[in-house]
Structures are given as C-alpha cells and as structure tokens.
Amino acid sequence: MATAIEVQNLSKEYGPLRAVDGISFRVRVGEVFAFLGPNGAGKTTTVEILEGLRRATGGSVSVLGLDPWSDAYRLHLRIGVIPQDFRFFEKITPREAVQYYGSLFHTKPDPDELLSRVQLSDKASSRFDTLSGGQKQKLGLALALTNDPETCFLDEPTTGLDPTARRAIWRVIRTLKSEGRTVFLTTHYLEEAEVLADQVAIIHHGRIIAAGTPNEIITAHGRPGRLRFQAPPALAEYLRARLGLTVVSMDSRVDVELREKTDALRVLSAVEASGLPWQNFTTVQDTLEDVFVRLVGEMDDGALKSEADG
Amino acid sequence: MRLGRITADLKIVVRSYLRNPVALFFSLIFPIILIGLFGLIFSATGNSAVPLTVLNLDHNSPVSVQYLAELNNTTFVKVQVVNWNASGFASQLGRNGDPVGLVIPSGFEASYLAHRPVNVTVYTNLADAASSGEVLGAVQGVSSFFNLHASNGSAIIGITQQHVGSQVYTYIDYLIPGLIGFSILTSPMFSMVDIAASYRKEGIFRELSLTPLTRSEWLTSHILWYVALTFVTAGIMIGAGVELFGAHVTISLGLVPFLIAGPLLFVSLGMLAGSVAKTPESAALIGNIITFPMMFLSGTFFQVSLFPPALQSFAHILPLYYVIDGMDQVMLFANTTRALFDVLGVFAAAIVVFLLAVRFFKWRDE
Numbered sequence: 001m002a003t004a005i006e007v008q009n010l011s012k013e014y015g016p017l018r019a020v021d022g023i024s025f026r027v028r029v030g031e032v033f034a035f036l037g038p039n040g041a042g043k044t045t046t047v048e049i050l051e052g053l054r055r056a057t058g059g060s061v062s063v064l065g066l067d068p069w070s071d072a073y074r075l076h077l078r079i080g081v082i083p084q085d086f087r088f089f090e091k092i093t094p095r096e097a098v099q100y101y102g103s104l105f106h107t108k109p110d111p112d113e114l115l116s117r118v119q120l121s122d123k124a125s126s127r128f129d130t131l132s133g134g135q136k137q138k139l140g141l142a143l144a145l146t147n148d149p150e151t152c153f154l155d156e157p158t159t160g161l162d163p164t165a166r167r168a169i170w171r172v173i174r175t176l177k178s179e180g181r182t183v184f185l186t187t188h189y190l191e192e193a194e195v196l197a198d199q200v201a202i203i204h205h206g207r208i209i210a211a212g213t214p215n216e217i218i219t220a221h222g223r224p225g226r227l228r229f230q231a232p233p234a235l236a237e238y239l240r241a242r243l244g245l246t247v248v249s250m251d252s253r254v255d256v257e258l259r260e261k262t263d264a265l266r267v268l269s270a271v272e273a274s275g276l277p278w279q280n281f282t283t284v285q286d287t288l289e290d291v292f293v294r295l296v297g298e299m300d301d302g303a304l305k306s307e308a309d310g
Numbered sequence: 311m312r313l314g315r316i317t318a319d320l321k322i323v324v325r326s327y328l329r330n331p332v333a334l335f336f337s338l339i340f341p342i343i344l345i346g347l348f349g350l351i352f353s354a355t356g357n358s359a360v361p362l363t364v365l366n367l368d369h370n371s372p373v374s375v376q377y378l379a380e381l382n383n384t385t386f387v388k389v390q391v392v393n394w395n396a397s398g399f400a401s402q403l404g405r406n407g408d409p410v411g412l413v414i415p416s417g418f419e420a421s422y423l424a425h426r427p428v429n430v431t432v433y434t435n436l437a438d439a440a441s442s443g444e445v446l447g448a449v450q451g452v453s454s455f456f457n458l459h460a461s462n463g464s465a466i467i468g469i470t471q472q473h474v475g476s477q478v479y480t481y482i483d484y485l486i487p488g489l490i491g492f493s494i495l496t497s498p499m500f501s502m503v504d505i506a507a508s509y510r511k512e513g514i515f516r517e518l519s520l521t522p523l524t525r526s527e528w529l530t531s532h533i534l535w536y537v538a539l540t541f542v543t544a545g546i547m548i549g550a551g552v553e554l555f556g557a558h559v560t561i562s563l564g565l566v567p568f569l570i571a572g573p574l575l576f577v578s579l580g581m582l583a584g585s586v587a588k589t590p591e592s593a594a595l596i597g598n599i600i601t602f603p604m605m606f607l608s609g610t611f612f613q614v615s616l617f618p619p620a621l622q623s624f625a626h627i628l629p630l631y632y633v634i635d636g637m638d639q640v641m642l643f644a645n646t647t648r649a650l651f652d653v654l655g656v657f658a659a660a661i662v663v664f665l666l667a668v669r670f671f672k673w674r675d676e
Contacts, residue, residue: 051520052674053516053519053520053674054674072519072674073522076519076520076521076522077522079520081520083513083516083517085513086517087512087513087514087517088514088517089322089326089514090326091325091326091329091330092322092325092326096321096322096325099318100318100319100321100322101521103314103315103317103318104315104318104319104521104522104523105521105522106314106522127329143517
C-alpha cells in the first residue's frame with residue numbers, strides 16, 4: 001500500500017523544551033491513523049508540523065510526497081485540516097463560509113450538500129457566533145472537505161462534544177475512509193481510536209511508546225484475558241489450590257487469569273466441580289484505554305521514582 | 311495575486327463589517343457627530359458679538375445714544391446698558407462675569423459739542439484678551455469716526471477686507487479635510503491593529519494559512535474595503551458640512567488619490583503594528599502610540615501653521631499631515647502642484663509600509 005505520511009526521527013524543540021523527541025512512523029494511503037497521548041505529550045506539535053504550520057527542528061517529514069514546511073502551498077491544496085477548537089469569522093454563516101473556501105480553493109462545492117454531510121443543514125444560515133461547540137467543529141469539518149482532500153488531519157475533533165455530536169463526527173470519519181481518504185486523527189479519547197483507527201501510535205513526553213493496530217497494542221502491552229464471575233472468596237481459594245493460575249478475589253467478584261486458551265475449559269470444569277455457588281460468568285479483555293493508562297502511568301511512575309532516587 | 315481570491319475575501323470582510331453595529335456606528339454616524347460637534351463649537355465663537363456692559367452717566371443724551379448705536383453697528387460688540395452705581399461698576403462686572411465694560415462720563419455730549427477732550431473708560435479683563443481686544447478696537451474705531459466727524463474731516467485711508475485664498479473660508483471649511491483625514495487614520499488603524507492581534511490569538515490566521523489565500527491578497531482585500539469606506543465617510547462629512555454649516559469646499563477628482571493612498575497607508579501601518587506586537591494588549595498600546603500624536607498634530611482639528619515651530623517640524627514628519635495638507639490644497643486652495651507633491655509622498659510611504667507589513671505579518675509560527 002502506498003505511503004501517505006512518512007516521519008523519520010522527527011524532533012521539535014522550543015528553547016530548552018523538547019516537545020517531540022525523535023519519533024518515526026508511517027501512515028498508509030486510505031487508513032485511519034490515530035495518534036494518542038495525554039495532554040502536552042507532543043500530539044498537536046507533531047500534527048502541526050505535518051500540516052506545514054510549524055517547522056521541525058530535526059528529522060524528516062513527508063506528506064503526500066511533499067515537505068510540509070517548504071511545500072506548504074502545494075500541500076494545502078491536497079489536505080484538509082480541522083484544528084482543535086475551530087474558530088472562524090463571527091458574523092459569517094456556514095453557507096457563506098463554504099462558498100468562501102470554495103472560491104479560495106477554486107472548487108465549486110455545493111454548500112447544502114456539504115453541510116448536510118456533516119449534519120449542519122439546519123444551521124446553514126446561522127452566524128458562526130451563535131453555533132454550539134459541536135456545530136462549530138462540524139463547520140470546521142465541512143470546510144476541511146471543500147477542496148476534496150486526499151488526506152485529512154483532525155486534531156482532537158470531538159473534544160468537549162456531547163455523545164451525539166461525537167458520533168456524528170465519527171460517521172463522517174468512517175465515510176472519509178470509505179471514500180479512500182487517509183485520516184490522521186489525534187485524540188485523547190481511547191474509545192474513539194479503538195472504534196475508528198486502523199493503526200495507532202501512543203506518544204508520551206515526545207516519544208512513541210507503543211504503535212500498531214489496536215489489537216496488536218493490546219496483545220503486546222495488555223494483561224492476559226480473564227474469566228470473571230460472582231462467587232464467594234471460598235471459590236477463589238478452591239481454584240487457586242487446584243489450577244496453579246493467578247486468581248484475584250475482591251468483594252464477591254473472582255477474576256482468573258488465562259495463560260492459554262485451554263485454561264478457560266479447566267477453570268469452568270473446576271468451578272462446576274467445587275459445588276460452590278456462582279453466577280454472572282463473563283470474559284474480560286484489556287481495552288486500549290486500560291493499556292494506555294497503564295503505559296502512561298508506568299512511565300510517569302518511573303520518572304517520579306528516578307527523580308526521587310536522584 | 312488572484313483577483314478571485316481577493317474578491318472572495320472582500321465579500322467576507324464587507325459582510326463581517328456590515329453585520330457589526332459598532333463598526334457601522336463609527337463609520338457612518340460618528341463622522342456626522344464629529345462634524346456637527348466641531349461645527350457647532352467653532353461656528354458659534356466665529357459669529358457671536360462680545361457683550362459690552364455700558365454705564366451711561368450722560369443720562370442718555372442724543373450724542374451718547376448715537377455713539378452706542380455706532381458701537382452696536384460694528385457687529386463686534388453687543389451693547390447692554392445698565393443703571394449700576396458708578397463707584398461699584400468694576401466690581402459688579404467681576405461679580406456678573408461680564409468680560410468687558412464701558413463707562414460714558416457725565417457731560418459727554420456737552421464736551422463733544424464744545425470740542426473739549428473727554429474720555430470714555432473701557433474696563434477689560436486680562437483673562438479674556440480676545441474679547442477685550444475686540445472691544446478696544448471697536449471703541450477706538452467709533453471714537454475716531456466721531457472725532458473726524460466733529461472736525462468736519464473725511465477719511466483718507468480706507469480699508470477693503472480680503473480673505474486668504476480665493477474666497478472666504480471659515481473654520482468649518484478647514485475642518486472638513488481635517489476630519490476626513492482623522493477618519494482615514496483612525497478607522498483602519500484601530501481595526502487593523504485589533505484584527506492582527508485577535509485573529510492570531512484565535513487561530514483564524516492559522517485557518518487562512520491552510521487555504522491558498524496569500525497574505526498580500528488578504529491585506530489587499532482589507533485595503534480595498536477601507537478605501538470604499540473612506541469614500542463613503544468623506545461623502546458623509548462633506549455632505550454634512552455643506553448642508554448643516556454651509557461649508558465651501560471644492561469637490562474634484564484631485565481628492566481621489568488621497569482617499570486611496572490614505573487607507574493604503576494606514577491599513578498597512580495598522581497591520582504592521584499588530585504584527586510586531588506579541589499580545590492583543592501590546593498591539594493596542596503600539597497602535598495608540600502611533601495613532602494619537604498623528605490624530606492631534608497633523609492638522610485634523612487645528613491648522614498646523616498655528617503650532618509653535620518645534621511642533622510644526624514634528625507635524626511635518628507625520629504622514630497624515632501630507633494627507634490632510636494635500637486635501638486642503640485640493641478642496642480649498644486649488645494648489646495642484648503642492649497636492650501632487652503631497653500625494654506622491656503618501657503613496658511612497660504607503661508602498662514601503664505595505665511591503666513591511668507583508669514581510670512581518672506571519673500566518674504561521676516557526
């Protein structure tokens with residue numbers, strides 16, 4: 001598959017602060033790439049370098065085969081960008097805004113069609129300063145599509161939005177992917193990445209700490225799967241003594257960690273054989289969010305510990 | 311530069327402006343208020359006669375009454391006869407706040423008819439030199455006329471009054487080019503400084519940088535709008551000045567280059583000031599430091615020729631001085647050569663500042 005974005009050893013310094021510290025990754029044409037990280041991790045700096053809005057301090061960046069800083073004008077004809085907290089001229093309506101961008105890009109978008117795509121038709125004639133946060137983001141999305149972009153950059157597009165507005169934006173992102181466009185998405189909503197992304201990279205303190213498909217990251221960094229049921233602590237004791245697996249009991253909940261697929265059958269047989277009461281049997285798998293919280297937490301704990309030791 | 315993009319951006323600028331009531335007030339209503347206010351203040355002092363309080367101790371003799379009638383006829387003073395006590399006249403004037411007084415002594419008519427010297431007394435107020443001067447002049451003039459008449463003489467040297475320029479100019483005539491200049495300066499300067507700083511803070515320049523619109527196209531659309539606005543404002547000011555105060559100004563094509571070069575200069579200067587500032591607050595400060603001296607010292611409200619020499623030299627380095635002086639030459643004195651010199655200077659400054667503004671005004675950060 002062709003490459004849309006190629007980043008090699010990218011770094012960005014603001015005075016003594018190293019916001020991005022030698023990161024590398026590749027985004028293929030047509031995939032949704034989620035760039036995750038806590039606040040201040042270096043997400044926005046990275047995406048702004050990719051968009052040609054900031055100059056990198058070191059490393060190399062190529063977007064659609066162009067250098068974003070020196071070829072910004074040509075690049076901007078081919079990409080669409082929605083920044084965090086999209087702002088526009090206060091007295092201008094969404095319909096006028098789409099016409100304006102259409103004239104600037106010399107494209108002839110149908111404002112009504114484009115606004116209906118982002119579910120903003122009912123506000124087409126309302127001034128920007130009367131729109132809600134979600135409606136403003138939707139307009140940002142519509143404007144990012146006026147030039148029919150090959151690659152879309154969405155920087156935390158759903159931050160602060162209610163669940164309905166968030167899902168509306170997700171639908172648009174899925175449509176973009178189905179149309180063959182590449183989507184570079186930064187977010188700190190892990191669920192968003194898990195639902196939408198083909199590939200994920202997690203950045204923390206300017207470095208990538210995990211990368212791959214959501215499943216690959218969960219497999220590589222998550223805990224093993226678990227069987228969970230409601231049962232008295234006596235059952236936990238019983239299983240621990242017979243199976244040689246890690247069994248955790250808390251209140252009336254028992255979790256048994258599975259090392260191999262066949263362990264599940266052994267656990268169920270042992271539970272049945274115990275004659276003790278049990279109910280609500282479920283399997284539990286780490287989510288991307290569990291992995292993210294653990295990875296980021298471990299790094300921060302490690303940093304605190306080495307600071308204390310030092 | 312592409313005309314299509316400039317036109318598209320111009321539409322956004324115009325819509326934003328026309329939908330902003332504060333901006334509309336300052337461009338359409340404020341000029342009328344300015345003309346009205348200054349017109350009223352200065353046309354009032356120009357036309358009114360100085361009130362002259364008179365104590366006639368000659369018991370309204372025919373000669374004294376005629377003398378006072380002649381004083382009134384000068385139109386410089388308006389005689390008000392009182393019946394105060396002669397000894398307390400000066401202090402009574404002070405208590406009443408009357409600026410000037412005149413006492414005609416007892417026996418004034420008898421002395422005059424007998425050709426014996428007689429003095430009238432004029433009370434002046436040092437704090438109101440202008441009124442005192444006018445009254446003294448009027449009293450001296452009327453007294454000389456009576457003296458000449460008494461000795462059966464006739465005037466040898468007469469006076470014909472002429473005014474500066476080709477016709478009679480009043481303060482309002484000078485005020486119109488001054489206030490058009492005021493508006494050419496303040497309207498774009500204040501808006502552009504604010505736009506430069508706030509669009510950067512809100513990320514709107516960042517949005518625009520992701521489109522094919524260039525900085526010079528963006529600046530050009532704003533210049534075009536302020537040129538159009540300047541034509542409207544100038545029209546309103548000239549109309550209000552002529553209709554309300556009977557101003558005499560010449561409206562000719564010679565005015566057009568100033569109404570273009572002025573906004574070109576000050577839109578660019580506002581953008582430059584807003585671009586070099588780091589925050590909206592410091593941008594406003596820089597804007598005010600540039601705007602205020604120019605607002606008062608370029609001949610907007612008062613003629614630069616009335617300033618002390620040092621201030622006149624300072625005025626000559628302010629670009630607005632050449633805008634206003636040029637419009638004075640076109641609208642009042644029909645002095646094409648000097649107007650041409652002024653407009654070329656303003657255009658040269660405008661082009662330099664425009665290029666500097668494009669150079670320093672950044673869409674994106676390093």
